[in-house]
Amino acid sequence: MSDESPLVLVVEDERDLSELYQMWLAKSYRVRTAYDGRAALDKLDDDVDIVLLDRRMPDLSGDEVLERIRERNLDCRVAMVTAVEPDTDIVDMPFDDYLVKPISETDLVEMVENLCIREEYDDGIRELFSLASKKALLETEKDASELEDDENYQQLLSDLEELRASLDDQLSNLDTDALTLIYRDLDRDQSDDE
Structure with missing residues (x-):
């Protein structure tokens, strides 16, 4: 991560939720938003430190976006923030954390803080x-x-x-x-x- 505040990419197809997450995070982080999977991949670059990713989206699912992020070998942490209840299929998914909606501001900010701390350590x-x-x-x-x-x-x-x-x-x-x-x-x- 750079000396600037970490950059969080919020990928959420529900615009109201995306704007809410952006508002919560903007106090401490730089924030980009994408409203679908394709836009997320377009906005994803080496500057992004953390991706908050919904699993259910209309064009590319969050699972597909996660796979493409890892294929591109980008050095960012990824958290699934979704209404999809987890099952044991998540064991093999290469994400760093998972929150089930609805979530609070405290939960979201704490998770992003934790992901920032994790970035300081080795693989x-x-x-x-x-x-x-x-x-x-x-x-x-x-x-x-x-x-x-x-x-x-x-x-x-x-x-x-x-x-x-x-x-x-x-x-x-x-x-x-x-x-x-x-x-x-x-x-x-x-x-x-x-």
């Missing part, structure tokens, strides 16, 4: 943030019994534990705020072990 730590966020999201939205037998969720747990073990040295050097963000999304009993 392994950012991947840990992403996996931990997915785990927390699924555990909030799904029944424990559903998750227990789900192959994708079990793979997520395995990947998370493996990554966490490989990053132990780096984790010990993180500041308290970063650790709080990571462990907020991990099991409480696991965080007590640190």
Whole structure:
């Protein structure tokens, strides 16, 4: 990220919501808006630090836009901000965070702040943030019994534990705020072990 305030691209086909998100974020961030997936790809460049992406849009879905963002190897964080309830299909999606609408100003601003903090760390730590966020999201939205037998969720747990073990040295050097963000999304009993 540059010395300027981070640039957030809000991709939302509902103009009222897009304008609301822009108003909330403009206090601390530079903001661009796009009302569909194609416009988002046109407005996306190396200056964009964070993309807030709706999953349901008329021309290109948010999932397709996410895929194209990653294909272009742009160094930006992506958060899905959508009314689509998450399912275990999200495990393999390369986003950094996920909010289910309706959302509050506090939730949106806090998520963007967290994504900015994540940007300061290397790929392994950012991947840990992403996996931990997915785990927390699924555990909030799904029944424990559903998750227990789900192959994708079990793979997520395995990947998370493996990554966490490989990053132990780096984790010990993180500041308290970063650790709080990571462990907020991990099991409480696991965080007590640190």
